[in-house]
Amino acid sequence: MNLRIGQGYDVHKLAAGYEFWLGGILIPYELGSVGHSDGDVLIHAICDAILGAACLRDIGYHFPDTDNAYKNIDSKILLQDTLELIKKEGYYINNIDATVCLQKPKVKDYIPKMRDxxxxxxxxxxxxxxxxxxxxxxxxxxxxxxxxxxxxxVLLIKE
Incomplete structure (x- = not known):
């Protein structure tokens, strides 16, 4: 059995006039994430952790912000595509541990839906x-x- 650990990190600016997507769900808030895609910082960090564990570089390599195909894309699609990349290499996910750092809004009530x-x-x-x-x-x-x-x-496993 081959075990691989990956670590991911992402940051996005918050500004008025944008939606706030986090963990694949839209959270009502006066500020939103500025990004080429929908700016879902949690999904982006998870993608980077998964890709890093499989030695497949990073999210910017596979889904560059210079490519208009990814302009305003739903980050859940990027996550699905990331999963397909590691499946091709024979990996599957054992577990993920993620932390979001933000002052506001309070998101604890949204975490169960994000997990789902x-x-x-x-x-x-x-x-x-x-x-x-x-x-x-x-x-x-x-x-x-x-x-x-x-x-x-993330911990990936390849059997």
Missing amino acids: VLAEILEIDKNTLSIKATTTEQLGFVGRREGVEAHAV
Whole structure:
């Protein structure tokens, strides 16, 4: 059995006039994620963790922001495509642990739905997908509500 650990990180600026997509769901908020795609920082971090674990580079390599095919794309599609990339290499996901860092909005009530949505896309049991949220105690760009960041760690298995 071949085990691979991958770590992912992403950050997006928050601004008025954008939707706030997080973990595959739309969250009502006065600010949204600025990005070439829908700006779903959590999905992007998970994609990078998965791709990194399989030594398949990163999300920007596979889905570059210079390609208009990905302009305003639903990040759930990127996640599905990422899963297909690792399946071709013979990997499957054992578990994911992710953390979202944002001052506002409070997202704890949305986490169960995020887990449902992401687990279905990734074809994993939702009990193998941990999503946590934290603030930065009003420190830094996250604390000033200028941006949102996410971290993810994944364990892949190849038998």
